[in-house]
Amino acid sequence: MAMIKVHGHHLSTATRLVLCCLEEKQVDYELAFVDLSAGDHKQPQYLALNPFGVVPSIQDGDLTLFESRAVIKYLATKYRGQGTELLGNNVSEQALVDQWCEVEGQSFNPPASTILFQTFVVPIKGGRTDEAVVKMNVEKVVKVLDIYEERLSKSKYLAGDFFSLADLQHLPCTEYLINGCGKGDVISSRKHVKAWWKDISSRPVEESH
Amino acid sequence: MAMIKVHGHHLSTATRLVLCCLEEKQVDYELAFVDLSAGDHKQPQYLALNPFGVVPSIQDGDLTLFESRAVIKYLATKYRGQGTELLGNNVSEQALVDQWCEVEGQSFNPPASTILFQTFVVPIKGGRTDEAVVKMNVEKVVKVLDIYEERLSKSKYLAGDFFSLADLQHLPCTEYLINGCGKGDVISSRKHVKAWWKDISSRPVEESH
Missing domain, CATH: 1.20.1050.10 (Glutathione S-transferase Yfyf (Class Pi); Chain A, domain 2)
Known part of the structure; x- marks a missing residue:
């Protein structure tokens, strides 16, 4: 199975949030650097991932997802039972x-x-x-x-x-x-x-x- | 089982959101009117439900919940299989x-x-x-x-x-x-x-x- 790809920037709080969550869930990932100072997030290639032109976005197989809070909810749900439980128990x-x-x-x-x-x-x-x-x-x-x-x-x-x-x-x-x-x-x-x-x-x- | 109690105001968009969701899920509820013009939402009785002093809040048995988007997520999750499915299928x-x-x-x-x-x-x-x-x-x-x-x-x-x-x-x-x-x-x-x-x-x- 392909690794989760995180398109983001290591200084962005929203990217960091997703990376923290991946660490807590002990999920392997690959970070694809989006050069914000070069405006890569406003280029067609990135806008195809996220029309709002902000980082991060993730790709997990066929699924492309943005909005960091939705991304971590997805990770916590998909990897229930692995790493830290982040959603409570009921x-x-x-x-x-x-x-x-x-x-x-x-x-x-x-x-x-x-x-x-x-x-x-x-x-x-x-x-x-x-x-x-x-x-x-x-x-x-x-x-x-x-x-x-x-x-x-x-x-x-x-x-x-x-x-x-x-x-x-x-x-x-x-x-x-x-x-x-x-x-x-x-x-x-x-x-x-x-x-x-x-x-x-x-x-x-x-x-x- | 006691009915869900919605503390809110019929003109508040956040209250309306919760009521729309209850209708979609075909869940019976009781609306407890919070008189915003009288400042009821800033009184100790209401602040005990929601320390932020905004409407709505709900009570469902022992659970007290606020933040309308969290409330509708709760309703859509608890009543999966009843009324409109609102969370997708996977x-x-x-x-x-x-x-x-x-x-x-x-x-x-x-x-x-x-x-x-x-x-x-x-x-x-x-x-x-x-x-x-x-x-x-x-x-x-x-x-x-x-x-x-x-x-x-x-x-x-x-x-x-x-x-x-x-x-x-x-x-x-x-x-x-x-x-x-x-x-x-x-x-x-x-x-x-x-x-x-x-x-x-x-x-x-x-x-x-």
């Missing part, structure tokens, strides 16, 4: 996984990725960080993390007492927030969020990155 | 359903709901529509719909030749765009999008609303 647990995945996608990521873009990407491209935008989005992230703090005072992970896709989805962007954007205090100033982050960011499979 | 089809659900949540809904807010909600609250914001977001929606047009020239529905959660997720907000915001032209000016919309917005279960 319909109710999976519903809570999906709920906190949606929270990440709808409430955490939009401000977090805006901070990342403004404080990390814009300067690299020679632009100037819009500090007002950063401030507004830090306030949004903090509101979400206050809710996480309350939640994580009651359960070890977001969806319950088991590591899941919901936690995994936070890894790439939060790592940048802490190590690339100097915003680690939003994590470290919250007792339960800090302990949760320490746990999920030091998982054995992470060390291979 | 892991690959489900992956494509998830992919287009993510497209809706990440690319279609953010601009579409901003248009809805600016042109429908703001005037009701006595405010003034920010036309520049509307224009920018119409441009974003149009880019997404151009991709849908291409996709729907090849398959009857977004995830394939079967109606799914991915199509369902577009119903409430698009209905407002057309009938509440006067933006129907973004749908009707695209041949395949127009045919798709005519199909999914005239499903038998929709008539009961």
